[in-house]
Amino acid sequence: MGENGGKRFFTASDEDILRGRTTDVYFKRTMEVLEAKGMLGKEALAEMTVAKLPREWPWGVFCGLEEALRLMEGKDVDIWGLPEGTVFPSRTQSGIKLPVLNLEGPYAQYCIYETPMLGFLCHSTGVATMAARCRKAAGDLPMIAFGIRRTHPAISPMLDRSSYIGGCDGVSSLVGAETIGRPAEGTMPHALIIMMGDSIKAFKAFDEVVEPSVPRIVLVDTYSDEKTEAIAACKAIENLAGVRLDTPGSRRGSFTELIREVRWEMDLRGFKNVKILVSGGLDEKTLPDLARAGADGFGVGTSISNAPTVDFALDIVDIGGVPVAKRGKFGGRKNLYRCPDCFAFEVSVAEGEVPCCDRCGREMVPASVKLMEGGRRLVPERSVKDIRDGVLEQLRKVERQ
Numbered sequence: 001m002g003e004n005g006g007k008r009f010f011t012a013s014d015e016d017i018l019r020g021r022t023t024d025v026y027f028k029r030t031m032e033v034l035e036a037k038g039m040l041g042k043e044a045l046a047e048m049t050v051a052k053l054p055r056e057w058p059w060g061v062f063c064g065l066e067e068a069l070r071l072m073e074g075k076d077v078d079i080w081g082l083p084e085g086t087v088f089p090s091r092t093q094s095g096i097k098l099p100v101l102n103l104e105g106p107y108a109q110y111c112i113y114e115t116p117m118l119g120f121l122c123h124s125t126g127v128a129t130m131a132a133r134c135r136k137a138a139g140d141l142p143m144i145a146f147g148i149r150r151t152h153p154a155i156s157p158m159l160d161r162s163s164y165i166g167g168c169d170g171v172s173s174l175v176g177a178e179t180i181g182r183p184a185e186g187t188m189p190h191a192l193i194i195m196m197g198d199s200i201k202a203f204k205a206f207d208e209v210v211e212p213s214v215p216r217i218v219l220v221d222t223y224s225d226e227k228t229e230a231i232a233a234c235k236a237i238e239n240l241a242g243v244r245l246d247t248p249g250s251r252r253g254s255f256t257e258l259i260r261e262v263r264w265e266m267d268l269r270g271f272k273n274v275k276i277l278v279s280g281g282l283d284e285k286t287l288p289d290l291a292r293a294g295a296d297g298f299g300v301g302t303s304i305s306n307a308p309t310v311d312f313a314l315d316i317v318d319i320g321g322v323p324v325a326k327r328g329k330f331g332g333r334k335n336l337y338r339c340p341d342c343f344a345f346e347v348s349v350a351e352g353e354v355p356c357c358d359r360c361g362r363e364m365v366p367a368s369v370k371l372m373e374g375g376r377r378l379v380p381e382r383s384v385k386d387i388r389d390g391v392l393e394q395l396r397k398v399e400r401q
């Protein structure tokens, strides 16, 4: 085994992350300089912003905060910002970069944690946002996260949690399901059918062996035509809940036509209650047409698990009450407000100066929550379901763009 601190896989342990070993070396060197110059106690206010969301997304779903807070617990830092699951634009209505999170305290207390904190938030927010975009595209139809096989297995819990928060209804991994507190969901792999020698034999064996609470959903594209296999499955399995089409791209022709045809043929034979589930390379662009064609549910993988990350950055904006900022950033301490009706945000510099929404004319309300004081959490950990419910509520109000 190569040099990896005695670990089997190429992953950082909790301990590595908590000790700052996943930071960039320049922060370690900054700490050396601050220490040598007696500046470990010098206080600074830093804010996290993003200049532009990936792929022209008009909004993101803020995610990964729970891990960031767990990282900062016990450090002498105050933290305030958007609650996890907030739907946010990158800019305020006047074009200022939105401060999604603020840290204040001796800079040396959080210097080396910038890298892992950004990592938690950039990655999770990207995944949650893509899941939310797929949620909007899928309407109210069930959508399961199938994408853990496309990423490093060590981050399956994070991916599944973020996918669920963004609006997936369930997840396929055992460990991810534990993280969100729901049973894992899935159907059957092609491998089972190939191992059993033929589809019907595999469906029957599955029905016989797998515990009765698992819905009987069978995969009908392994060896022969989807329509033929679907009808045969309907006849062979008494409590068939659904058929899954995961047709390879090279055989698809029109996937929507295929769904319509399978639906028609099953209906014609009285199997109207058998659902059609669809998977395989689905994304926010393809979901609406598939839903219109009659798909009853989706497994969405790579497009969510490998979503682009959101390029949050952390910058010092105030030292001792004096605004400071590097080029390209907006300096100074800011109070963040949001419109109670729409998704407009604004910052005000003066305490108590409340902005109004340009669109609605409404007086805005504070958008940031004080999360931590001196490294002590001020708000208890929220359940994943609670965060997700909040996201779904906001998604009903945003446009799908």
Ligand SMILES: [Zn+2]
Residues within 6 Å of the ligand: 339, 340, 341, 342, 343, 344, 357, 358, 359, 360, 361, 362
């Ligand atoms: Zn408004």
